[in-house]
Amino acid sequence: MFLKKVEISGFKSFANKTTLEFLPACNFNGEKKGCGITAIVGPNGSGKSNVADAISWAMGEQSMKNLRGKKSEDVIFSGSGKKARLGSAWATLYFDNSDKRIPLEFSEVAISRKLFRNGESEYLINDSRVRLIDVIDLLAKAGVGKESYCVVSQGMSDSVLSATPAERRSILEDAAGVKQYQIKKERAIRKLESTRNNLERAGDLIKEIKPHLRMLKRQAEKAQKGKEVAQELKEKQIKLFSYLWSKFESEKNNVSGEKNDLGAKMSNAQRQVDKLNDELSQESEKALDSKAQEEMEKRKQDLYQELNNLEKEMVIAEGRIEIEKERMEQQRIIETIPVDLGYVKSRLERVRQNQEKLINRLNSVEDLSELQGIKEFARAIQQELYDLYKDVGEGEVKIDRSASKVEGKDRIESLGKKQEELTGKISKCKSEIEKTEKNIEEEIEKDKQTREKFFQLERELYEKQKDLDKFKDNFNEAKIKLAKVEVREEDLANEIKSELKLEAKDLKYDGQPCDRNSLEGEISKLKVQMEQIGGIDPLIVEEYEEVNKRHEFLSQESKDLEKAIGSLNEVIKEMDQKISKTFNQAFEKINKEFTNYFRIIFGGGNAHLVKAKIQKRRLKKEADDPSTELGAGENKDEDDDKSLDEARDKEEIGIDISACPPGKKITNLTMLSGGERSLTSIALLFAIISYNPPPFAVLDEVEAALDEANSRRFGRILQELSHNTQFVIITHNRETMRQASLLYGVTMGEDGISKLLSVHLDQIGQEGGIKK
Structure with a gap:
């Protein structure tokens, strides 16, 4: 593994995209050429040290002090008189990973870091976004990192002498390759502290929840009991209501059926009554319409009247004949007739005949307008009676008889003929009367039969009407009974809806008999129990279950955290053992190499590393965060954190440096001169590199304080170590430049932008010209 090249853009003075390609170590893959x-x-201020800063920054350096800045945006090109400032900066390191030292399945690994002026940043590995911790872990596994001596900036070499024993131990631990163990240990310690804090918080939460949980448990039990009572009440209400509803439905159906039967019977009876009424009406109409008897009676009366009239006329004719005869005998014009019985009878007979006519006219009257004529006729009869009464009072009546005898004979003959006619008429009238009386008798018999049928129909109608009235009464009673059942059913339906929030039709009766009084008593008792339980929020059970679940979760979490604390302690113990073992081995070898390189550089003398007991180091996060110390003793339980306090107070091994140049007796590093300090720190640096050669090392003017002789020694050692480590050196020293195979020159023009010029020294001739 080695650093193939670096691409920089917008970083500090490198405003434009700049690429620096580096030569590998000569022993890399056995190659001797191109290494x-x-x-x-x-020159000073040209920006050559910005290359080292860019490499360190791309590897994840977070300290702006180490990057020679105050804030993050200081690494972005801030502009010049001829070029405006940029909005972002980025740097990419390209590693040759053919030996798979970086645990990725790529032969080339590119690690990039980008920063924007708004503060946003991103890390990329082979153009895939990752976290900072991913970059640090990956480089730590490869043996390089932002805190290792892969990048040694200005003044950093001397800082190893000024560092504390704990810091020197950290440098040796990086060289020993225990960085990954240190990272795991520090993470385990942070997790342990976080776990203990979580355990403490979980304990506090459990203490806080317990009283509330007990109260909720009581209420939940009460609510559960209320729920059970409510459920039992509901079941009994459903049982009772379904029974009552089924009972009412059955009763309703029975009463409705009874009503319908009565309605049918009532309808039949009504039809029979209507039929009898129709028949009775027909018979009545027949009786009313049957005027034959009346007509016969009238005919009979008329015949009798006619007979009477004929007889009167006969009597009158006979009388007139007698009178004519007497008149002819007397030949008197005026005749005084005494008012005797005969006269009175004849006059009364006339009055009687007029009365019969009056009665007949009254019977046959059809219009009120006829009453006036009847009244005048009655007055005439009354006047006639009055005249008769007057004649009786006077005793006689004078009659004018002024007629001749001849006229009398004629009248007698005429009256005789009339008498004969009247005799025939009287005979015929009597015959008609007999016939009419016979017909009347027949009609009377027929009318009698009709009346008997009419009365029979009336009796049947009475009986049927009686039955109909009974049916109506029963039907009305059934309607009332049905209405009562429906009212009770409606009340029950409303009660069901109010009590159960159900529709009555949704209830299903199982058909089993039940004691209504017993059920109602049980329901009343359950309602009393519900009232005694009182109104409890129905969500209290859910809240109890939720709080109880949280309590169980926290309890389980506490157990898990306790187990995690045990596991983390085991991890820390294991990492301590690995670190201690690896560190002790590395310490012996580095101490030996340090003594060797010190004697080579100084040409004698003695130097070695000394172990010293110091207080255990705090985690870097604790050291950077003062609030951790402030709150450490305020919010922690002494018993719970006793082991953590003991771990922090435990002593550990630090590293002191003892160096004595030849011919001097020096007991303290502060007694060394500047050059001696620089040579001592370089000896320690070379010892570390020789023990665990890093893939690459960037040295920024570490030999600036050396004289020419020591610079030559530095160059020989550097050339020796370059077989296993790739070196990138930023220098002003000519002796160091002679050791280089590739030389980059950095310049800065008036625009304030750094530019590069590169040359391979093997291409330069003895006179300084470029070989062709």
Whole structure:
């Protein structure tokens, strides 16, 4: 694995897209050509160190101090007098991964980082968006990372001498290849702390929930009991209501059937009564329309009247004949007739005949207008009676008889003929009377039969009407009874709808008999129980189940968290063992190499690494977040966090450096000169690189403080180490430049933009010309 090239655009002074290709280490895949050290040179301020910053930034560096800035947007080209500022910056590292040191199935891996001026950023691996943690993990597994000595910036080499023992240990741990174990351990510790915090919060929540849960449990039990009572009440109500509804329906059907039967019977009886009424009306009409008897009676009366008249006329004719005879004998004109019995009878007879006529006229009257004539006729009869009464009072009546005898004879003859006619008429009239009386007798018999049938029909009609009235009474009673049943049924339906929220027709009766009084008593008791239970929110059971479920969940979570704490402690213990074992092995070898390189660089003297006990390091997140310390002792249970406090207070091993150049006795690093400090830090850097050669190393002016002799020694060591490690060196030192196979020159024009010029030194001749 090695760094093939770097592409930069918009990063600091590299406003334009710039590509730097690097040579691999000479032992990579056994190749000897096209390998070696790459050097980047240029005047101060040209931007050559920005290349190292871009590589570090693309590897995930978050500290703006290490990137020589104050805020994130400082890495974006800020513009110049001739070019406007840019809105984004990006850098891409291309790695040759043919040895699969990076655990990806790609022969080339490109890691990119982009930053926009609005603060948004993104990381990409082979053009796929990933997280920062993914980039860090991937590089850590490959043995490189933003905190390793793959990129050594200005002043960073001397910082190892100024670092604390714990920080030096961290540097050696990176060199020992325990970074991935450290990451796992730190994550496990963070998870352990987070798990303990979660366990504490879960415990607090459980304590908070328990009283509420107990109250809810009581209410839920009460509500459950109410629910059971309500269910039992509902079942009994359904049983009672279905029984009553079925009973009312059956009663309704029976009463309705009875009503219908009575209605049918009543209709039949009504038809019979109507039929009898029709027959009776017909018979009555027959009786009324049968005027034959009346006509016969009238005919008889008329005949008798005619007979009387004929007899009167006969008597009158006989009398007149006698009178004519006497008149002829007396020959007197005026004759005084005494008012005797005969005279009175004749006058009364006339009055009687007039009365019969009056009666007949009264019987035959059809219009009120005829009454006036009848009244005048009655007055005439009254006047005649009055005259008779007056004549009787006077005792005699004078009659004018002024007629001749001849006229008398004629009248006598005429009267004789008339008498004969009257005799014939009287005989005929008597015959007619006899015949009429016979017909009347027959008609009377016929009328008698008709009346008997009429009376029989009346009796039958009476009986039938009586039966009809009885049917009507029963029918009305059935209607009333049916109406009562329907009213009760309607009340029951309303009660069912009110109590059960159901329609009565939806109830199904199972047909089993039940004791209504007993059921009603049980229902009343259940209602009393419901009232005693009182109104409880029906959602209380759901709330109890929800809170209980949450309590069980938190309890289970607490158990799981306790198990997780145990597992995390095991992981931490395992990582500590791996780190300790690997670190101890690396420490011995690095210490040996450090002594060796120190003696080579200084030409003698002695230097070694010393283990020192120090307080256990805090997690980086804790160190960066002061609120962690402030809240550590305020919100934690001492018993719960005792093990965590002990783990933090536990001592660990730090690294001290002891260095003594030849001919000097130095007991403290602060007594070293600047050049000696630089040489010491370079010796330690080379020792680390020789123990665990990184795939590549970027050194930014680490040899700036060396003189010419030490620069030559630095160059020889660098050339030796370049067989296993790819070196990219940013330098001003000529001796270092001579060791390079590829040289990049960085310049900056008036536009403030860095530009590159590259040359392979094997292409330059002895006189400085380019070989063809």
